[in-house]
Amino acid sequence: MPAQSAATEQPLAGGTDLPVLEGKGIERAFGSLRVLRGLDLAIRQGEALVVFGPNGAGKSTLLRILAGLMRPTAGTVAVMGNPVRSHEPETRRPIGLLSHQTLLYDDLTPLENLMFAARLYGLSDPKRRALAALEALEVSGRALDPMRQLSRGTVQRVAIARSLLHDPSIVLLDEPFTGLDVVGAELFRGVLAGELERGRAIVLVTHQLAEVWELATHIGVLLGGRWALHEARPPKLSDFLPRYGELLRG
């Protein structure tokens, strides 16, 4: 896979050489089913790796391993040069995760959810931080409503706010545009662009190529637990789509 090494060894202009997130030889098996088969990746400051692939390709498993929520069967994951280990809590601090599910409590309000998260991360002035995060996603008007009363799109905005609340160095996003309307999606793209400008690194898993094409600095296509493609983003989506189609058709 020559494309893989090209992508992982060439930092973007403006990025530092030290990867914010680095995975080497990541493998994961569930019994006899091998979901990931020796993945390498390295993301530097200001880079956004967008991972595409069919259902069951191992994208969500990869994100859970990168977040330290699942142990790889083989291989290592390091954030800011430190291996992510479950018994070393501080190694998880630089990681922000937006998963398939919201990680929120339905019986609490958005403000209570975010204040709880802020306190878990030991942030100073949790209420101010929580309100600021909700404000950035334009949901501060619903801060005191129970989560159960919010629409899917609003809940997704709160979930996004939670994932970015503690200023993570690396943001892992699994299908982040789920439930967002056009306005919400545009707002979120703006937030992500801002995070990249501030030097955050992003790994984003999605099926919606067009939504994130302009944000991506690198793209990866995961097929059968391996990189079928892993390279700097081509300039035009229209140039990439035929190749992607070919890859999916095998």
Added chain:
Amino acid sequence: MASWIRLAWLIAAKDLRVELRSKTALLSSLVFAALVLVVFNFARDASLVSSTVLAPSVLWITIAFAAVIALNRAFNLERENASMSGLLLAPISRGVIYVGKFLANLAFVAAVELVTLPLFVLFFNVDIWDSLGGLLGVMALASIGFVAVGTIFSAMVVKTRFAELMLPVLLLPFMVPPLIGAVQVTTRLLSGRPLSEMLGWLRLLAVYDVVFVTLCVMVFPALVDE
């Protein structure tokens, strides 16, 4: 250490707030406890078995089963939106999560016990005033032990398909030692026996608490890591 306790209390306070909003487990446990006491009250023949002999067993059986209902909710509420992942991702030790859950469960079981006790007095007509302090003490001592074990089993079974059935099956055998100890001490308390007759059982309860709380804090991280 202060930060450890503060974070554990933060998780416990969140659980209590969520439960006070939904009231699902608390109400179920309280109604269940009341129903069990009513059934026992009408099922017994007071002319054959005196209240003092029967009452301690009934009290602890009621508390044990009501507690299982309360313990089931501990990790179920973390499953709803995969919020357990949010806890596991936070820069806090896994042990803090366990202690937070344990404290919340202890508060729930204490609430169930505090409601069950007056109902127990009402239905069984036993005088607990002289032994109230001792009774509350043995309730605390026994509850710490089985809530510690119940919390870990609750975390263990939450991912299984029949979590609500699995928890009592796994937990009840482990509840036997603290329940026996609690029944023995309660019987002696209600009969006005001296403390020296209860010391052995109280030691058993204390040792059970220390051993299982320590063991559960140590085992929990391995349990939640995938």
